[in-house]
Amino acid sequence: MPNNAEIIERALNDFQRVQAHMLTAKKENATETYAGLKDDYTSLKVLLTSLGVNLTEIDKIKE
Numbered sequence: 493m494p495n496n497a498e499i500i501e502r503a504l505n506d507f508q509r510v511q512a513h514m515l516t517a518k519k520e521n522a523t524e525t526y527a528g529l530k531d532d533y534t535s536l537k538v539l540l541t542s543l544g545v546n547l548t549e550i551d552k553i554k555e
Contacts, residue, residue, distance in 0.1 A: 496543060499539075499543065500540065500543055500545060503536055503539050503540050503543070503545075504540065504545070504550075506532075506536055507536040507537070507550070508550065510529055510533050511533065511551075511552050511553055513525075513529050514526055514529045514533060514553055515552065515553075517529060530555070533553060533555070534555075537551070
């Protein structure tokens with residue numbers, strides 16, 4: 493079973509990857525893609541926040 497550090501590392505990697513795709517989708521005006529990614533973004537943000545991760549510096553979307 494993964495420990496908190498491993499969970500945080502995976503979630504941070506996923507969070508950054510989702511944000512990058514969201515920024516691309518927004519730039520390309522891909523509204524449906526953006527909306528789908530936003531669900532993942534929100535879930536990852538909740539998970540990381542509950543684990544005590546400060547997202548202030550890495551959250552590029554700010555939603």
